[in-house]
Amino acid sequence: MCRGIEKSFGEGQARVRVLRGTDFDARAGEMTFLVGPSGCGKTTMISIIGAILSCDDGDIRVLGQDLRRLRNGRLADFRLDNFGFIFQQFNLLPALNAAENAAIPLVARGLSTRKAESIAREMLDKLGLDDQTQKIPAQLSGGQQQRVAIARALVHNPKIVICDEPTASLDAASGQRVMELLSEVAMDAERAVIVVTHDDRIFRFADRIAHMDDGAISRVERRKSDSLESSDSPEEPSS
Amino acid sequence: MYRTALRMLIGDKTKLLGLIFGVAFSTLLICQQVSIFAGLLGRASSVINDVRSADIWVMDPSVRTIDASYPMRDTELSRVRGVEGVAWAVPLFKSQVQVRTREGRLENAVMLGVDDASLIGVPNEFLLGRVEDLALPDAIAINPAGFRLLFPGAELDVGRELELNDRRARIVAILDAAPAFAANLTIYTRYSLATAYTNPGRNVLSFIIAKSADGYESNAVAENISARTGLKAVSSSAFRIESIMYIIENTGIPVSFGTVVILGAIIGVAIVGLTFNQFIMENLKQYAALKAIGVKNIRLLSMTLCQAGFVCVIGYGLGLGAVVIFFRSTSDVDALRGFYLLPEVAGGVAVLAILIVLLSTLLSMRRVLTVDPATVFRG
Structure with a gap:
């Protein structure tokens, strides 16, 4: 839940106000899309929601935790425990194979490598990569790499998954496949999925679409069974 | 995460070889030169060492070394x-x-x-x-x-x-x-x-x-x-030290060897520093991703130190091995007799190798620590 989020970059005359009192909600069991033109503040918004960037003003509560009260080390722990990230460029470690890449959040949490990779292989299995676990990223297609990234985001069963343009580096068919898998595997009654995207071909996977413009949410659409509901203001927070 | 750090390093074989070569080259050069220098200093007192039955040397007061005596x-x-x-x-x-x-x-x-x-x-x-x-x-x-x-x-x-x-x-x-x-x-x-x-x-x-x-x-x-x-009378050990100090203070040998040692260290820092920096820069996005995922700075720092330590151990081991091979293979050469690898030299160069690697990785570590995890969202 974000209320009145303010964020500016730069100093003096070079100061740019990126977020202007932005409100945003993501609900468990839903896939929320955050869409808008380039430079409207989407990346800054998900960086703040993802506890990577701090805001200048406003109230941000994630899973009941006031993120503004957490310091750097605690923020990192909070991210590790509660967030899964899927990046546009996948950001897999090139020297590690698929299983090792997917196991990183578990290893970072202190699980043994063997146990972590075993769990990671199960996740890769769910994503249809059971025969690719030993391959390094360079040996995988873009779609397969993104599926490994999805496995890495989900392997530690986070409460919130943040996807930054997950289909931007993929062709249309791979993008659709990745989103289908994301819907199947990531969606959970206790998990909120936030997707930042420009790709209107995947809008059908959204439960809600928050449109952002000039540093604020301009409207939120609710999509149910391909029907469209629209409102001009953010909905009431529920999680 | 240490295994992950090592896999990252080993996965980039070209840079790994460059890093190991840098440390090994420095170790070889410094170890070999310091050993030869120590051997030369040993020669400065070899005659004193060979006269084992006497423990006092007496000479004209002007004498400062075994190699330049003034008759009494x-x-x-x-x-x-x-x-x-x-x-x-x-x-x-x-x-x-x-x-x-x-x-x-x-x-x-x-x-x-x-x-x-x-x-x-x-x-x-x-x-x-x-x-x-x-x-x-x-x-x-x-x-x-x-x-x-x-x-x-x-x-x-x-x-x-x-x-x-x-x-x-x-x-x-x-x-x-x-x-x-x-x-x-x-x-x-x-x-x-x-x-x-x-x-x-x-x-x-x-x-x-x-x-x-x-x-x-x-x-x-x-x-x-x-x-x-x-007359001047000193114990054998004091005369030994005096003869060695005479070489150190009155010849260009220490400067010559010291220059090579300093060059070896600089070359090591340059090779290791540049290669490691390049390695870090190429993986900076991945480090940012790890940070975004929730890996703490202290963990990333220890990962980088683990990589540096691995390079240091392997490079130093290979360099030292090359020095051992050099002195073994030249042990029959009369001109090099008395030159061998001293444990003190090996220990000292190990400390130097650690310093070279630490100095080289300092800048790179800073990049890892200061990289903004939000960069992973910037395409």
């Missing part, structure tokens, strides 16, 4: 013998001579003349012949390196004749004397014969070597000798 009067020997605490004292003549073989080969040699009666001062290790053989007419003993210098390819033997200052000398023994600083060929003979070979002038007594009596401490006896005779 022969009567000084009696005065030293008369000092309380001196068990015995014998003369030692030291000079440089030119030696010529019958085949016409000419070499420089360090000649040491020991007391005619006792032959004290001759090293104990004889490969051929006996110490008593030095009592024979025109008898000299030489070191193996010197023999091979004079008679290349010949097996060590005795009975060969040499020409010293128009006089005949006959090799009666081969003894294992350490190579001297001034020449690889060392000749031991009787004091009277040595002075005859070199024809030095009125005063011929280079050094007096003495032994402190039971119950007397050598430094105290040396002070006593100085006080009573006006």
